[in-house]
Amino acid sequence: MRTEKVMYFTEKEEEFANLLIEIGTKRNVAIVLVFLANIPEATSREIERGTDLRQPEVSIAMSYLMEQGWIRSRENKAENKGRPVKIYELAKPITEILDSIEKKKQKEANNQLTLVQKLRNCLH
Secondary structure, X not given: OOOOOOOOOOHHHHHHHXXXXXXXXXXXXXXXXXXXXXXXXXXXXHHHHHHOOOHHHHHHHHHHHHHHOOEEXXXXXXXXXXXXXXXXXXXXXXXXXXXXXXXXXXXXXHHHHHHHHHHHHHOO
């Protein structure tokens, strides 16, 4: 039997994930993002164990993160015969990812304010 090291969130990482969720990031995406921000790279299995998410939840989160260009993956030959293992890592520093989240939220807020202004204009 082989031993594996399982990573767990610290209180600060929990807070980081919760703040991402509060600003509208999907829970699974936020958790996977925080997990990857704190390690150099990880396999899907390591992400599942470290985030306590199921494989489909990790897969959906990874798809979203890939679409955003925030993570990248590479394949590594499996130890035994079988499918190659995908290894994931952040494609950008977490600060750049936060910058893009901030820009998106500012745009959303500006759009909402524009709609409120249009509502006011309807009263005149």
